Amino acid sequence: MARPTGRAYKIRLMKKAEIEEFFTRLEARDPSPKGELNYTNPFTLLVAVVLSAQATDIGVNKATGALFREVSTPAEMLALGEAGLKQHIRTIGLFNSKAKNVIALSELLIAEHGGEVPTDRDALVKLPGVGRKTANVVMNIAFGAPTIAVDTHLFRVSNRTGMAPGKTPIEVERKLEKRIPKKFLLHAHHWLILHGRYVCKARKPDCPACVVSDLCRYKAKTTV
Missing domain, CATH: 1.10.1670.10 (Helix-hairpin-Helix base-excision DNA repair enzymes (C-terminal))
Structure with a gap:
């Protein structure tokens, strides 16, 4: 985005x-x-939007096709690990920092939100790699806000x-x-x-x- x-x-x-x-x-x-980003649930939508920063939706969709067949929850993302995630998203700009953020936000979702994506903006923007724009996209598409x-x-x-x-x-x-x-x-x-x-x-x-x-x-x- x-x-x-x-x-x-x-x-x-x-x-x-x-x-x-x-x-x-x-x-x-x-x-x-x-929206033109592919996703399967609120978590994969959140990941896709984080990955879309300074990237095209088409490029993100190409990278996440295989990723989202393997990963659909924060726990599965942590099991994949940062190195494994990088292998999926290495064609996306800034993939190193984005991989760190996705792993970190997955950890926080498990630790503070029971593995679920929060529905309110204040909680969303506290997640690594999530700003107001990303939070608004997730709230709108995933939760109908x-x-x-x-x-x-x-x-x-x-x-x-x-x-x-x-x-x-x-x-x-x-x-x-x-x-x-x-x-x-x-x-x-x-x-x-x-x-x-x-x-x-x-x-x-x-x-x-x-x-x-x-x-x-x-x-x-x-x-x-």
């Missing part, structure tokens, strides 16, 4: 009615959006469109939580990340194919 750049766009704020229409259209196009995890795609879309402009991920997150209608909050994270990944791309947004282009405040829209 890519890291936000910290760049904010000076742009006019979207109106409440426009945000409602924005998500109405995204919902019509994709009523049940899903209406959280917003601001990665580089959400940061870009929120600023470009004028939906929730901000200079930091936490600023954008809090604005999105306030501005997005509650009925859309559960899936908002997925809609925005997929929109940023495949349509509102960093180098050249595909504005002609965008279903919300007329609502967007971005001045440098593409025409072809």
Whole structure:
């Protein structure tokens, strides 16, 4: 999962009615959006998200395919060991530090949470390698919490469109939580990340194919 750049766009704020229409259209196009990381349970989801930092979902899925057939619990991860884990994830960037974090968080899950992934953010962010963004992803996907995890795609879309402009991920997150209608909050994270990944791309947004282009405040829209 890519890291936000910290760049904010000076742009006019979207109106409440426009945000409602924005998500109405995204919902019509994709009523049940899903994350693109493969997992089998909350623990493997947590591991996948930790591994996805500064890496692509495709790359993580390639590395975890065999891993998650062998490991599905913190105890099994500890039995595999750090060296064994590294053999599975060596194609992922920063795999050495990520392996240490996954082993350490597995130990902590067993010691303090009975081997289960906690459902609240405060407990999640205390796990090694888990920050607010990772915690929000796990809470949303595994436990159905209406959280917003601001990665580089959400940061870009929120600023470009004028939906929730901000200079930091936490600023954008809090604005999105306030501005997005509650009925859309559960899936908002997925809609925005997929929109940023495949349509509102960093180098050249595909504005002609965008279903919300007329609502967007971005001045440098593409025409072809």
